[in-house]
Amino acid sequence: MSESGRKDNHHHRHDAPLSDTALRVKALESLLAEKGLVDPAALDAIVETYEKKIGPRNGARVVARAWIDPAYKSRLQMNATAAIAELGYSGLQGEDMLVVENTSAIHNLVVCTLCSCYPVPVLGLPPVWYKSAPYRARAVRDPRGVLKEFGLELPEATEVRVWDSTAELRYLVLPERPPGSEGMNENALAALVSRDAMIGTAKVVLTRKVTP
Amino acid sequence: MNGIHDMGGMDGFGPIEREADEPVFHEAWEGRVLALTRACGAWGKWNIDKSRSGIEQMPPEDYLRASYYEKWLWRLEKLLVDAGMVTREEIERRNAEMKHATGVS
């Protein structure tokens, strides 16, 4: 098996020889295109969509809207798929959505122990760690240990709920709105919401350095 | 099946490794494999359940060692061959031709 390069700080180096896997994919694509089974322009469009057009900023908007607008939050709880679609997000791996709300008493964490199921229309494609053995194995068995690794320690009295995405329901965590954010507008609130907070491995805090 | 993919509760996998500012695709071929899988799936020879089943049939040692999209590539080849859309010989022949053409032996 060739390296995926994920541990290196990898940039696309066009002068470097293609890895075995890259070559194999190229060969497969040429074979399939030649047989008329795939359209390379459609492939380009799919790659671009996932690279540029679908990502956690979508889910952050849903969260911010729910924080600001109680009627929207209510619709989100009644029919998450429809409410999320109101903001323009829908589709593959998000056809049947559920929102699970964090409170001071309950903290939610989402996993797919069997593969990598993830609410793609609102969060984009999942990060490597979500799809990897350590998270998939431990999230259901030792969620507090997992959260601690992410730098999140919960009081013992908080109930941790782990959602194993075994069926086609896809879960979005509605994180708690951070204290001190009362005066902020929707855009500013959305900018606070990290992808990890919507999976359940982080809380939303008032100051944030990155927007992953 | 009671496969290696059924990992909930297993011990021994070590810490959760995270990458800051992780790109959507680490290599161009990863995006390509995803797109190819969608495009080939449109022919209706399999469904999402059959495709998940495909990955589950990977030999356990390969499953654990492979990166996520390496699993997808393995699965796509298997689905295509099982569906009769390409043959294993065609895949290997084209792969060998391309290796030769790019000077890799």
Add this chain to the structure above:
Amino acid sequence: MPLLTIELAHRLITEGRTAKREIAVPAKFKPGDAVLARNIHPKGHTRIPRYVRGKRGIVERDHGVFVFPDTNAELAGEKPQHVYSVRFAGRDLWGPAAPTGDAIYIDLWDDYLDPA
């Protein structure tokens, strides 16, 4: 010739393909019911994880009727049936060393469950 054009790819991504089926199938369970995840070990594809088999939980929600993956994966029919969110106590899954109060919610089909 290729089936998936740019337009169809866009539609696929934005519309998806729900596994939900608007079919009136009787539900075996309702929220509040105690259930036992079956001790089954299918040779083929299944979505009942090993860690839950034989364990007792409570039905929290009926999600409705969905395609059944075990048969669908073999191209042997959709066999649509109810899927439930079932809540399992951490201690019931992992033994007395697990923290009290932690719960694992697993989505399980009718065919994976018996009354407890």
